[in-house]
Amino acid sequence: MRSSHHRNHHARRLLCLTALACFVAGGTAYACTRKAAVPQLPELPAESLEQPAEYGVQQSTLTAAQAQAILDDPRMILVSRTHPITEDYPVETKECGSATAINKTLQTEAANAFLSMQAAAAKDGVDVRMQSGYRSVSYQKKLYDNKTQYYRDKGLSEAAAREKAAAIVNPPGCSEHNCGLAADLNSPEHTTLDTGFADTDAFRWLCENAEQYGFILRYPKEAESVTGITYEPWHWRYVGPENAALLNQSGLCLEDAIAVLQRIAAGETVTG
Numbered sequence: 073m074r075s076s077h078h079r080n081h082h083a084r085r086l087l088c089l090t091a092l093a094c095f096v097a098g099g100t101a102y103a104c105t106r107k108a109a110v111p112q113l114p115e116l117p118a119e120s121l122e123q124p125a126e127y128g129v130q131q132s133t134l135t136a137a138q139a140q141a142i143l144d145d146p147r148m149i150l151v152s153r154t155h156p157i158t159e160d161y162p163v164e165t166k167e168c169g170s171a172t173a174i175n176k177t178l179q180t181e182a183a184n185a186f187l188s189m190q191a192a193a194a195k196d197g198v199d200v201r202m203q204s205g206y207r208s209v210s211y212q213k214k215l216y217d218n219k220t221q222y223y224r225d226k227g228l229s230e231a232a233a234r235e236k237a238a239a240i241v242n243p244p245g246c247s248e249h250n251c252g253l254a255a256d257l258n259s260p261e262h263t264t265l266d267t268g269f270a271d272t273d274a275f276r277w278l279c280e281n282a283e284q285y286g287f288i289l290r291y292p293k294e295a296e297s298v299t300g301i302t303y304e305p306w307h308w309r310y311v312g313p314e315n316a317a318l319l320n321q322s323g324l325c326l327e328d329a330i331a332v333l334q335r336i337a338a339g340e341t342v343t344g
């Protein structure tokens with residue numbers, strides 16, 4: 073049991089590393105077109121430039137099937153305005169927030185990961201707390217309907233009321249909190265959900281360590297145009313440690329990473 077688990081883990085790490093070779097190449101190319109400041113590519117030693125085949129071998133090791141397996145991982149689910157989930161999306165939750173948190177649960181695996189991460193932060197003298205976690209699709213619907221009604225009452229047309237409401241509250245199924253894998257985090261030194269959180273020890277600790285507990289910064293500043301969500305330093309998404317490492321080292325946000333994986337799964341060669 074233990075050794076097979078060990079082998080499995082090793083296999084996953086290998087997959088992760090080979091996938092990264094692809095991802096980094098694809099991601100770098102993308103980053104260059106997206107960012108105003110073009111990132112500097114590391115200089116390659118002369119001999120490696122003469123042996124491009126080595127890179128080819130590395131890149132080809134992420135097979136279409138492997139890319140598909142990552143896409144099929146339920147922890148990689150994409151939830152957004154363009155990818156809503158339905159009310160019957162299965163969520164098994166566990167309590168993991170503080171007593172004052174609004175929504176105190178996450179999917180069980182994510183909740184356990186959060187609790188481990190919180191304990192590790194505490195050991196480093198950093199207080200990370202969860203302010204908001206899982207929100208069911210039906211609860212999201214209630215929030216959205218209430219907001220829509222508010223605008224109807226103000227005399228707006230049905231379409232205008234819905235549009236106004238949607239600018240403030242995500243429609244049902246469109247919030248990542250609806251899948252139970254997203255957590256809004258804060259710290260006693262900064263309890264409001266705004267960009268000021270980026271200037272806290274808690275945020276700096278998360279940037280350094282959240283990946284090994286499976287969490288990623290879901291809405292980075294440089295990905296605003298892709299995610300459609302303005303920079304949210306407090307919003308962290310559980311994808312599992314292997315996927316978090318893959319995403320972070322690729323430099324791609326979840327939307328872009330999924331697009332690249334879909335191309336590889338479809339048999340395309342993705343290079344820089």
Ligand SMILES: [Zn+2]
Binds near residue numbers: 249254256307308
């Ligand atoms: Zn959030």
